[in-house]
Amino acid sequence: GKIPSAAEALQILELKGMSWQNVVACTAVLATGTVPTLAEVELEGYGSSPDQWSSGKEARKMGWSSMTTYLKAKDAEGYRNMLLKGAHRMASNPVYGTAAAQMMLFISKLSKMTFDQGMPHLFLCYCEEHVETHKGKGLASASNPLDAGVLTETVLAEKNKSRDIDSKMEKVLEQMEQQNMSLTNSLKSRMGEVNALASKVALLEKSMSNGTGAIGGGKPPSNDNSCSYCRSPDHFICDCPKKAENDERRKKDLAASGASI
Incomplete structure (x- = not known):
């Protein structure tokens, strides 16, 4: 990464709705859940990957969890909790107030589209693609922390696929139900014939026992x-x-x- 010039810092502020230091803090939280100090931000610069920071390398040696950990475990809930903790840590630091607010909005909006829809794995899918698309550059923009393009490719595409599968399953179930109804009606008809025959036999037996059948x-x-x-x-x-x-x-x-x- 690098330290942006005054003009570049202004452009980042307009695009992201926060200072470049706040953007770097969001980047760190997305990757490792940790909140960097201002000194660390100044050292690593804008656009850098937290995994390559000295603190990131040390965290891996210590076995601390990161986005990679949760991706391997396919643990969307664990990853979301990591982000929430990171957002709360940022909120406790006045320097990162804007970053904390945007991160909470990011988590809330994405959760409604994934966890609340019974598709928690899509939370993780989106975040993985988001981090890849916005390498070292935090959240999407000042107007929306979520990237519409990434949403379309991950969450919305998967939902459409699921709807198609649900539709096909509904048709299969409907056909099975019709077949079951047909079989049930056939069995009822056969049972009616059997019952009628049984009634005739019973009447004949009764007639014979009374002597009327002789x-x-x-x-x-x-x-x-x-x-x-x-x-x-x-x-x-x-x-x-x-x-x-x-x-x-x-x-x-x-x-x-x-x-x-």
Whole structure:
């Protein structure tokens, strides 16, 4: 990094809405969560990478967490907490009051688009791309700490993809529901047929148990209860002599035809 000239410092102030020292402080918080002293800011300069600072190298040796740590662990919640702590530390230093306010706005707006929508991983995705896009230059601008272009490429693109997936899943579920309804209706129809058959069987069993299912309804032969073969009131078909004669004749005819062959 370098120390900006007076003209460059003014341009940074207009673009970022804060002094270049505040921008460097935001850059440090985004990368490591730590708030640099003014002396360290003056030493490292504007546009530098906190990972390459002496303090950054020392932090890695000590095993302190940084953005890289949370990216590897895919821990969006942990990274957001790191930023919140950094913002609070900046707020406790009057020199970094503007940086603290903008950082809190950054966290709040991005959280609403990610955590509040049930997509915390997009918080981390956005921040990774933001830091890559604005290397050593803190937040996006004075008017909006978030970068609209980065938002479109990360958060909004992922949300659109998720909506497409949700839409496809809804169609699949709808088709499955229709198939289930069709199967249910078919089963109901089959069950209706089975129940109807069961009812007929039950009625037949009841009829047989009451004697009403026997030949002649369980009553003796009469004019109203005659043989179903010859209509004689003296007997039923099982004792019908005419049927017996006819059956015997058929047997002889069959035997004769077989012999002639």
